[in-house]
Structures are given as structure tokens and as C-alpha cells.
Amino acid sequence: xxVRVDLNISLDGFAATTDQTPExxxxxxxxxxxxxxxxxxxxxxxxxxxxxxxGTTGVDEKYASEYFDNIGAEVMGAGMxxxxxxxxxxxxxxxWGEEPPFHYPVHVLTHRERPSxxxxxxxxxxxxxxxxxxxxxxxxxxxGGADVRVGGGVETxxxxxxxGLVDRxxxxxxxxxxxxxxxLWEDLRGLEAGYDVESExxxxxxxxxxxxxx
Amino acid sequence: xxVRVDLNISLDGFAATTDQTPExxxxxxxxxxxxxxxxxxxxxxxxxxxxxxxGTTGVDEKYASEYFDNIGAEVMGAGMxxxxxxxxxxxxxxxWGEEPPFHYPVHVLTHRERPSxxxxxxxxxxxxxxxxxxxxxxxxxxxGGADVRVGGGVETxxxxxxxGLVDRxxxxxxxxxxxxxxxLWEDLRGLEAGYDVESExxxxxxxxxxxxxx
Numbered sequence: 001x002x003v004r005v006d007l008n009i010s011l012d013g014f015a016a017t018t019d020q021t022p023e024x025x026x027x028x029x030x031x032x033x034x035x036x037x038x039x040x041x042x043x044x045x046x047x048x049x050x051x052x053x054x055g056t057t058g059v060d061e062k063y064a065s066e067y068f069d070n071i072g073a074e075v076m077g078a079g080m081x082x083x084x085x086x087x088x089x090x091x092x093x094x095x096w097g098e099e100p101p102f103h104y105p106v107h108v109l110t111h112r113e114r115p116s117x118x119x120x121x122x123x124x125x126x127x128x129x130x131x132x133x134x135x136x137x138x139x140x141x142x143x144g145g146a147d148v149r150v151g152g153g154v155e156t157x158x159x160x161x162x163x164g165l166v167d168r169x170x171x172x173x174x175x176x177x178x179x180x181x182x183x184l185w186e187d188l189r190g191l192e193a194g195y196d197v198e199s200e201x202x203x204x205x206x207x208x209x210x211x212x213x214x
Numbered sequence: 215x216x217v218r219v220d221l222n223i224s225l226d227g228f229a230a231t232t233d234q235t236p237e238x239x240x241x242x243x244x245x246x247x248x249x250x251x252x253x254x255x256x257x258x259x260x261x262x263x264x265x266x267x268x269g270t271t272g273v274d275e276k277y278a279s280e281y282f283d284n285i286g287a288e289v290m291g292a293g294m295x296x297x298x299x300x301x302x303x304x305x306x307x308x309x310w311g312e313e314p315p316f317h318y319p320v321h322v323l324t325h326r327e328r329p330s331x332x333x334x335x336x337x338x339x340x341x342x343x344x345x346x347x348x349x350x351x352x353x354x355x356x357x358g359g360a361d362v363r364v365g366g367g368v369e370t371x372x373x374x375x376x377x378g379l380v381d382r383x384x385x386x387x388x389x390x391x392x393x394x395x396x397x398l399w400e401d402l403r404g405l406e407a408g409y410d411v412e413s414e415x416x417x418x419x420x421x422x423x424x425x426x427x428x
Contacts, residue, residue, distance in 0.1 A: 011406075011423070012227055012399040175411035175423060179403025185226040189393025192225075197389035199421040201413030207421045209225070209389060 001140060002167035002213070005150050005157050006067055007184060008034050009171050014181030015154045029178050036204040037172060040064035047101045059202035063172060072146025073139040074102060075132075077156030078110040081125065093117055094125060105142040107135050109156065132160050154182045161188060167213045169195075175205040215354060216381035216427070219364050219371050220281055221398060222248050223385050228395030229368045243392050250418040251386060254278035261315045273416035277386060286360025287353040288316060289346075291370030292324040295339065307331055308339060319356040321349050323370065346374050368396045375402060381427045383409075389419040 009015045010033055017029035037043055041055030042064035055061065078084060086092040094100060100123040107126050114127040128135060139148045150160045160166050171184070195211035202208060223229045224247055231243035251257055255269030256278035269275065292298060300306040308314060314337040321340050328341040342349060353362045364374045374380050385398070409425035416422060 012397075012402075013225075173413075173421075175406055175413065175425075177399055177402050177405045179399075179401070183226075185391055185393075187393070188226075188391050191391045192389055197419035199387075199389065199415030199419055201415055201421070205411035205413055207387075207413040207415070207423065209421065211389075 001143060001145055001147060003136065003148050003150060003160070003165055004071070004168045004170070005160070005166050006063075006170045007152065007154075007157065007172070008037055008174060009184050010174055010176050010178040010181070012177045012179065013183045013185045014178045015152075015157075015171075015184040016182035017178065018181050029181065032176055033174050033178070036060045036174065036202065036206045037064060039204075042067065049099065056204075058204075059200060059208065060172070060204055060206055063170065063202075063208050068101070068103075070147050071104060071149050072143025073104050074106045074149040074151045075135045075139050075156070075160075076106060076108055076151040077153045078108060080152045080156070081106075081108045081110075083108070083110055083112070087112075090114070096123075100125075105139070106151070107139050107142075109135055132163050132165055136160075136165055154184055158184065158186070158188065161191060166211075169211040171209050172202075173207040173209060175207075215357060215359060215361060217350065217362050217364060217374070217379055218285070218382045218384070219374070219380050220277075220384045221366065221368075221371065221386070222251055222388060223398050224388055224390050224392040224395070226391045226393065227397045227399040228392045229366075229371075229385075229398040230396035231392065232395050243395065246390055247388050247392070250274045250388065250416065250420045251278060253418075256281065263313065270418075272418075273414060273422065274386070274418055274420055277384065277416075277422050282315070282317075284361050285318060285363050286357025287318050288320045288363040288365045289349045289353050289370070289374075290320060290322055290365040291367050292322060294366045294370070295320075295322045295324075297322070297324055297326070301326075304328070310337075319353070320365070321353050321356075323349055346377050346379055350374075350379055368398055372398065372400070372402065375405060380425075383425040385423050387421040387423060389421075 007015045017027050019027035019029045039056045040061040041057055044050040044055035081094050100119055103122040105124045107128055110127050111129045117125045150157055196214045198210045200208045221229045231241050233241035233243050253270045254275040255271055258264040258269035295308050314333055317336040319338045321342055324341050325343045331339045364371055410428045412424045414422045
């Protein structure tokens with residue numbers, strides 16, 4: 001069992017974007033940050049439901065196909081589930097409609113308890129007030145020997161990285177400079193200690209950097 | 215003729231370090247930032263004068279060997295030459311001793327005029343108060359059809375990048391988080407427009423990212 005993080009970041013380190021508007025709820029920056037990942041065959045199929053086989057098949061796809069590989073459970077922050085956007089809506093079921101791409105239990109860290117939400121495809125959202133260590137213990141039990149993902153957002157990932165709880169960190173670095181957003185790298189000086197690092201360039205110009213516990 | 219920049223940066227974007235002390239004038243961070251470059255055969259030979267053939271020969275060496283390739287002249291900031299450290303020493307001849315690794319004319323941007331300094335190996339330092347465009351015109355004339363390097367420091371490079379004067383930017387991204395220093399990426403949102411970007415990973419974990427004017 002290992003604890004994994006996979007994020008898309010810009011060359012200047014931004015993993016979350018801040019140019020959302022009511023008219024453009026994801027923002028242009030987010031589209032540019034994730035363009036190479038969205039273009040992959042895995043994303044087209046697993047997330048968008050396109051079974052035609054469309055999508056890129058190069059280095060980006062190799063990493064995309066590993067994204068859901070052997071993941072048995074996930075931990076995410078309240079913001080990633082949408083609880084900061086819809087704090088008072090008891091019927092909010094996440095951003096992903098009736099086919100969330102997880103297919104496994106997801107533990108959402110929040111101080112407001114809610115009943116769990118179960119989907120037909122195996123995705124179950126649980127809500128818990130817990131430390132990173134406690135949440136990880138719950139997810140590890142759920143994963144039954146498979147890996148656990150810490151999905152996001154950036155603050156949640158950073159808290160797990162700072163606590164030394166992540167075994168494998170994969171960042172897909174888009175070759176763009178956003179100049180604004182939430183930085184992944186703040187307060188993480190020396191993170192590389194204890195990790196082996198591998199760098200692989202994709203045809204898209206994206207760099208796939210993987211930190212693995214040595 | 216093209217205008218080139220080559221820099222070593224950390225994963226969090228720092229191209230100059232700030233932990234220098236009188237006892238450790240380069241600082242530990244600088245050593246970690248440049249370790250893979252210093253280890254190459256080209257650096258060992260061209261900069262340190264080791265002709266034994268020692269040094270790495272992989273992807274880092276491929277980029278190191280291109281570092282001095284077809285460069286006919288250089289522009290650098292006053293700080294890179296050392297004028298901020300030794301502003302009142304008329305005998306200061308740079309950090310590089312009597313064998314500076316340039317072997318071509320170098321134009322140092324400074325508001326205090328000084329006589330040029332000439333070395334036996336072809337290196338000549340000129341000092342001029344000029345805009346980036348004016349300095350580039352001088353260096354281009356000197357280069358005689360070869361490429362011109364903008365050597366550093368970070369502020370100088372950023373001023374050339376912002377002015378749209380750089381045709382090829384190569385950054386060697388060390389897989390380390392420094393958390394402090396001078397960032398290359400500040401105020402450069404959208405820099406990628408008009409460039410093709412190529413990413414290549416080295417055995418050391420360093421990523422070589424090259425922006426080429428499209």
C-alpha cells in the first residue's frame with residue numbers, strides 16, 4: 001500500500017487557479033493547466049465517457065492511465081468536493097454528476113458531518129472531521145491493500161506532504177506561466193529528502209516528475 | 215543569430231540563492247542547484263580545467279556541451295560580474311580568475327563606466343550603460359553571426375524576457391525545493407506565447423525545458 005498524489009501544476013508552481021467567474025466557473029487558466037491531461041485517451045474515456053478510443057496515446061496518456069491504477073480509496077479536502085461553494089446545500093453530491101470517476105470510497109475532510117453518499121458505480125463519499133493521519137487510516141482500511149490517493153485540493157495535499165505521509169508524488173508540469181493561483185510548493189523546502197525523483201518529458205511539452213519514497 | 219539564455223533553477227523557480235555567508239560565499243543552496251551541471255564532463259573540463267575526461271556523459275552533459283556551442287558574445291548584469299560585491303575596487307576582474315570560461319566579448323551592464331578588461335583566452339569584458347536592446351545590438355555586432363547569450367543574473371534575464379528579446383530559453387530544473395532565493399518566473403505570466411516548448415528528463419532527475427521561438 002502506498003499513498004499517492006497526482007497533480008497538474010504550471011511551471012511557476014500553481015496547482016489551483018483563481019480566475020473563476022460566474023460566467024466561466026472553471027476559468028481559462030484551469031483549462032490551460034489541464035489541457036494535455038484532458039486530451040488523453042484515459043481522460044476522454046474514464047472521465048468524459050467517450051468510448052470511441054479518441055485521445056492522445058503518448059507519454060501523457062501513459063501517466064493518465066496510471067492515474068486510477070490500483071487506487072482503492074481517496075482522501076480529499078472539503079473544497080475539492082465543493083463544500084466551500086455550496087456549504088448550506090444538504091443535497092450537494094459533488095461536481096461529478098451521477099458517474100463520479102472514482103469507483104471507490106472517498107473520504108472528504110470537513111468539520112460539518114454529513115451522511116455518506118453512495119453511487120451505483122462504487123463511488124461512496126464519506127465526510128469526516130479528522131487529522132490527515134486519521135483520514136489515511138480510514139482510507140487505508142477501505143482500500144484493502146490497494147493504494148490510497150490524496151486527491152486535493154492544494155492545501156490538503158500540502159498538509160499531507162508536510163506530515164511526511166505521501167509515498168509517491170507525481171506532478172504533470174504544464175509549460176505555462178500562470179503568475180497567479182495557489183502554489184503547491186509553498187512551505188515545502190527540502191521536500192525532496194528521502195525521495196528518488198524521475199523526470200520524463202511528454203510530446204506536449206509537459207514534464208512528468210515523480211517523487212518516490214527511496 | 216539567436217539570443218539564448220541557459221539557467222539552473224529549482225523546482226520552485228529559484229535561479230539565484232540567498233544563503234551566502236562570508237564563510238560560505240556561494241552557499242549550500244547554490245551547490246545543490248548546480249550539482250548536476252557541475253558534475254558534467256563539459257563543466258569539469260571547460261570551467262574547472264580538468265582534461266582527464268572525468269564527468270557525467272548523459273542528458274545533462276548533452277545540454278552542458280551545447281552551453282558554449284556557437285556563442286559569439288554575451289550580455290550580463292553588473293551583479294553577475296561582481297560589481298555589487300566590489301563596487302569600489304577598480305582592479306576587480308570578475309569571479310573567474312585569469313581563465314574566464316567565455317573566450318568571447320562579454321558586455322556588462324552597469325551605470326559606472328570602466329575600461330574594458332582583456333584576457334589572453336579571448337575573453338574581453340566591456341562595461342556599458344545601455345538598455346537591453348542597445349546591449350544586444352553591441353553583442354550581436356561582436357558575435358559576427360554566432361549566437362548571443364544573456365548570461366544572468368536573474369533580474370537581467372527577466373528584463374530581456376519581458377522585452378521579448380530571447381529566442382531560446384533553456385532551464386535545467388533541479389528536483390529540489392529551495393523555498394527561498396530569487397525567482398525566475400515572477401512577472402512573466404504568458405511567457406510561453408510564441409514559443410515551442412520541449413521537455414527532456416535527465417538521469418539525475420533534472421528536467422531540461424527549452425522554449426524556442428516558434
